[in-house]
Amino acid sequence: MAFNIYDFTSFTQSIDQGLNSVMPAFWAMITEMVIIGVAILAFYALVGLFLVYAERKVCAFMQNRVGPNRVGPYGIIQTIADLIKLLMKELVEIKKADKLLFTIAPFIVIIASFMAIAAIPFAKGLHAIDFNIGVLYVVAVSSLGVVGILIAGWSSNNKYSLIGAMRSGAQIVSYELSVGLSLITACILVGSLQLSTIVESQADGWLIFKGHIPAVIAFLIYLVASTAETNRGPFDLAEAESELTAGFHVEYSGIKFAFFFLAEYMNMFIVASIGATIFWGGWMPLHIGGWGSFNMVMDYIPPFVWYIGKTAVIIWIMMWFKWTFPRLRIDQLLTLEWKYLLPINLFNILLMAFIVLMGWHF
Amino acid sequence: MKDFFNYFSEIFKGVASLFRGMRVTGYYFFHPGQIVTQQYPENRKTLVMLDRFKGEVIMPHNENNEHKCTGCGICELNCPNGSIEIISKQILTDEGKKKRIIDQHIYHLDMCTFCSLCVKTCPSDALAWGQEFEHAVYDRSKLTKVLNQAGSQLMKGVE
Numbered sequence A: 001m002a003f004n005i006y007d008f009t010s011f012t013q014s015i016d017q018g019l020n021s022v023m024p025a026f027w028a029m030i031t032e033m034v035i036i037g038v039a040i041l042a043f044y045a046l047v048g049l050f051l052v053y054a055e056r057k058v059c060a061f062m063q064n065r066v067g068p069n070r071v072g073p074y075g076i077i078q079t080i081a082d083l084i085k086l087l088m089k090e091l092v093e094i095k096k097a098d099k100l101l102f103t104i105a106p107f108i109v110i111i112a113s114f115m116a117i118a119a120i121p122f123a124k125g126l127h128a129i130d131f132n133i134g135v136l137y138v139v140a141v142s143s144l145g146v147v148g149i150l151i152a153g154w155s156s157n158n159k160y161s162l163i164g165a166m167r168s169g170a171q172i173v174s175y176e177l178s179v180g181l182s183l184i185t186a187c188i189l190v191g192s193l194q195l196s197t198i199v200e201s202q203a204d205g206w207l208i209f210k211g212h213i214p215a216v217i218a219f220l221i222y223l224v225a226s227t228a229e230t231n232r233g234p235f236d237l238a239e240a241e242s243e244l245t246a247g248f249h250v251e252y253s254g255i256k257f258a259f260f261f262l263a264e265y266m267n268m269f270i271v272a273s274i275g276a277t278i279f280w281g282g283w284m285p286l287h288i289g290g291w292g293s294f295n296m297v298m299d300y301i302p303p304f305v306w307y308i309g310k311t312a313v314i315i316w317i318m319m320w321f322k323w324t325f326p327r328l329r330i331d332q333l334l335t336l337e338w339k340y341l342l343p344i345n346l347f348n349i350l351l352m353a354f355i356v357l358m359g360w361h362f
Numbered sequence B: 001m002k003d004f005f006n007y008f009s010e011i012f013k014g015v016a017s018l019f020r021g022m023r024v025t026g027y028y029f030f031h032p033g034q035i036v037t038q039q040y041p042e043n044r045k046t047l048v049m050l051d052r053f054k055g056e057v058i059m060p061h062n063e064n065n066e067h068k069c070t071g072c073g074i075c076e077l078n079c080p081n082g083s084i085e086i087i088s089k090q091i092l093t094d095e096g097k098k099k100r101i102i103d104q105h106i107y108h109l110d111m112c113t114f115c116s117l118c119v120k121t122c123p124s125d126a127l128a129w130g131q132e133f134e135h136a137v138y139d140r141s142k143l144t145k146v147l148n149q150a151g152s153q154l155m156k157g158v159e
Helices: A009-022 A025-062 A078-088 A099-118 A134-142 A145-155 A159-190 A195-200 A212-229 A254-279 A292-300 A303-322 A330-358 B002-030 B074-078 B117-121
Strands: B056-058 B084-092 B098-108 B128-130 B144-146
Touching: A009 A025, A025 A078, A025 A099, A025 A254, A025 A303, A025 B002, A078 A254, A099 A134, A099 A145, A099 A254, A134 A159, A134 A195, A134 A254, A145 A159, A145 A254, A159 A195, A159 A212, A159 A254, A159 A330, A195 A254, A212 A254, A212 A303, A212 A330, A254 A303, A303 B002, B074 B084, B074 B117
Parallel strands: none
Antiparallel strands: B056 B128, B084 B098, B098 B144
């Protein structure tokens, strides 16, 4: 079996052919689905654990602290210890809660982020589903998580949870628009909604450079709006600890709470990887038109490393936001979206369309 | 038109002020040397507590094993939660007079709230705050301490 860290296409195809040669097509597809599911599950758990650790370390450094440093070297096993603790905690039954919805809610949240991760291109050929409407699919699926948050808030039968969930609903409905529109700005330049095509089109320069002014504006709006969409600080009104104790997940304990916690970090990862894929070229190495030898050197770095590196940078910027800015009030939050981001975004789309029409991009 | 310019100047001012905040945290992130957190059990050898730190009540003794406590009992009276017990005894001085001196100054660290009333009210400044703070023990009775050392005497000139 050929294994190439620069192009996974032959690798995945050989698996596909191998499975099809030993079993009927239907069962081969089922087996592939299971393999991909298990792979994504493992990736999900690993990335989630690492992100929780990274967040704690980054926030500690930004606040002049040391952060976790007792469990293992530099505290790297800290999150595993936390996970074991959460697994062993009692799942508290809320007497007056809506039992069915209360149990379902964390699964809806985590399934929504799971569905989004399937459409992300990790490297050339390392891509679970390549829809021709990938961007639309990702935007649609990533907003499903709010249903889980609303259900969690409602079924807990607790006023803090309900207020938190309602805030989260208002927030996601508003910021969804900005995320979608800023991604559309990028799609106008590429002319496709398929994520693999978007990545391929950035072989001669990332979109943020090709689209210059409108692309940079779209990227900045995407950063702000996607931070809001993942319910992270400074937009974490849904779980504002000082006002709502913990917001929508106040009644959850043990592994159900861990699901919400993990989903929050994975949503951040997904949002960052979509930002990296669409604006920074995903797994595409940094290419500058005409610099042949420079491009060659960049090509030696495996695409998976490029992808992870770009995603990590965007995640770091989002953490930087969270640990610098104070939380917005709900009216400030809505003012920011409806009075500033949305009009600028709409104008930006127009600008981008005009630039594409005139051919003023690179 | 004025509103139009205000709209954009507000955006730019807002972004500029956000960047000012981000510069501070970004600077801290790339300068781990600025970290102020002390690594406690590792730095035990070099750990210096602040002068005003209240670890426990102590009775300073000089090199001749002399203290300044006259056994007057003012600290016992002032203690709001009965952490101090004074046991005094009568002795005959060289001049043949009867005199009350301290036998045992008992201090219950487990009841102490570190209010500092005993240290403040002591008329002869016999009590002070010690810097020791590692008071964890397996037996409560170990927290009951006798502050005046065995065989110690009242310092000359303190009455």
